[in-house]
Amino acid sequence: MIKLTDLLTEASLSEEMTELKLYIDNDSSLYRQRYMPILKNLSKKKKKGRYRKTLAQKAFMYLIDDGAKRYVRSYGGNHLDVFPKRQRKQLAKDYVEEFEEIFKNQEYDFMR
Secondary structure, eight states: OOOHHHHHHHHSOOHHHHHHHHHHHHOHHHIIIIIHHHHHHHHHHHHHTOOOHHHHHHHHHHHHHHHHHHHHHHHOSOHHHHSOHHHHHHHHHHHHHHHHHHHHHTOSGGGO
16 A cells, blocks of 8 residues: 555656756766667657657666666665665656656657
């Protein structure tokens, strides 16, 4: 059974997840190797009409998992303990919403 406190904490990102998101957004190699290819791939899917939100979330999970591993390598700990899966999924949903907003605004040339 899910408690009300769990739902309230899921609605907004925890401090750890906010830290992870900032780490991912500011890491140049993650940006170049993971984030941009995901954006390009999802943009192609959206243009062709084959975009599915659940698969987009799965794509961003790869970015988040890789970012969590790099974060733990830099600062210590275990990525599964520091960043629980439920919170990583919530962060992936946030990335999907961010992508949809970016695509709607056509912020990159490949989205036109």
